[in-house]
Amino acid sequence: MKIYVTxxxxxxxxxxxxxxxxxxxxxxxxxxxxxxxxxxxxVSEEDPDGTELLxxxxxxxxxxxxxxxxxxxxxxxxxxxxxxLDAEWKKLSGRGVNFVTEPMDAGAVHMAVFDDTCGNLxxxxxxxxx
Amino acid sequence: xxQSYCIKTMTDEQLDLIFKALSDSTRRRIIDRLxxxxxQSLFEVCAASVAENGVALSRQTVSQHLAxxxxxxxxEIEWKGRTKTHSLCVSEDHVAAASWLTNYMQNGxxx
Numbered sequence: 001m002k003i004y005v006t007x008x009x010x011x012x013x014x015x016x017x018x019x020x021x022x023x024x025x026x027x028x029x030x031x032x033x034x035x036x037x038x039x040x041x042x043v044s045e046e047d048p049d050g051t052e053l054l055x056x057x058x059x060x061x062x063x064x065x066x067x068x069x070x071x072x073x074x075x076x077x078x079x080x081x082x083x084x085l086d087a088e089w090k091k092l093s094g095r096g097v098n099f100v101t102e103p104m105d106a107g108a109v110h111m112a113v114f115d116d117t118c119g120n121l122x123x124x125x126x127x128x129x130x
Numbered sequence: 131x132x133q134s135y136c137i138k139t140m141t142d143e144q145l146d147l148i149f150k151a152l153s154d155s156t157r158r159r160i161i162d163r164l165x166x167x168x169x170q171s172l173f174e175v176c177a178a179s180v181a182e183n184g185v186a187l188s189r190q191t192v193s194q195h196l197a198x199x200x201x202x203x204x205x206e207i208e209w210k211g212r213t214k215t216h217s218l219c220v221s222e223d224h225v226a227a228a229s230w231l232t233n234y235m236q237n238g239x240x241x
Contacts, residue, residue: 073189074171074213100171100213107180113173115211121173 005041007054008078009063010118013040016055019117023095024080026053053078058119067119074100076113076123085110085126140223148227151202156187157195161204161218168217169210172196 010016017040020026026042029052037059041052058064070077082088085103089112093099100121101113109125116122151157156179163178164170170178172193180186196216199205206219 068212071212072214073193074173074215075189076173098211100210101174104174104177105181106177107184107186111177121213 003051005052005054006078007056008116008118008120008122009058009067010055010116010120011058012118013038013055013057016040016116016118017042020053020055023092023097055118071119071121074113074121077116077120079123079125082124082126085112085124088112088124140227144223145227145230147202148204148224151199151204152228154195154198156191157199159183160192160195160199164205164216164218169208169215170217171210171213171215175216 017028020042021028025045027045027048028040029043029048030039030041032039037057040055042055043052044050058067067077089099089103092114098115098117099112100115101111103110103112106125109127111123111125113121113123159179159182160175163175163182167174167178172189175196176187176189176192179192196205200207200216202224203221204219204224206217208215208217
C-alpha cells in the first residue's frame with residue numbers, strides 16, 4: 001500500500017492551479033473535468049512520479065469552519081520539504097508570497113509558514129543535518 | 131510604598147489569576163519565549179517549545195496554558211490576517227502583584 005495522493009482544500013481551483021504551479025513551481029499531473037469542478041493534481045518537478053497533491057474544492061459545508069479554525073491557530077494544512085529553507089523563503093518572498101512565520105528553529109527541522117492565497121497555511125521544512 | 135498601593139488596588143480574584151498563571155513552569159517558559167518573539171500563533175509557540183526543550187506539548191495543552199495567561203492579562207491577542215497571535219503584555223500591576231510579599235517585609239530588614 002502506498003500514499004499516491006493527498007489533498008488540500010482550496011477556495012478556488014483556478015486560482016490554486018496558478019499559485020501552486022506558477023508561484024510554487026509544481027506541475028499539473030491530472031486535470032479531469034468532474035461536473036462543476038476538476039480532479040486537479042500537481043506533483044513536484046523533483047519527483048514527478050511521487051505523491052500527488054489534489055487541489056480539492058472547498059464547497060463541502062464542513063470545510064469552511066475547519067479551515068477557519070486551523071488557520072486561526074496558525075496550523076499548516078500541509079508541509080513541503082525543501083533542501084535550503086532560506087533560499088526558498090527568499091525566492092518565494094520575491095514572488096510576493098506572504099510568510100506568516102519566517103524561518104525558525106523547530107527542533108528536528110527548520111520551518112517557515114506561508115499563506116497559499118486559497119485559504120490555507122503551508123509549512124516548509126528543511127531537515128537538520130543528522 | 132507606591133508598590134503596596136498598587137497591590138491594594140487589585141482584587142483577590144485578580145491576584146489569584148496572576149499567581150495561578152505564574153505557578154507553572156511551562157507557562158513561565160511560554161512567557162520567556164513570547165518576550166523574545168512577540169505575535170506568535172499557537173502553532174509557533176508549539177514549534178518553539180519543541181526546539182527549546184525537545185519536548186512536544188500537545189496543541190491543546192499549549193492552548194490551555196495560553197488561555198490561563200490571557201485570563202491573567204499577561205497576554206495580548208492580535209489577529210494577523212486570519213491568524214490569532216499572542217504577545218506578552220506585562221503591566222505595572224503584574225509586577226506589583228508578583229512583589230506581593232514585599233508588603234510583609236519587616237522594616238529595617240530589607241537590606
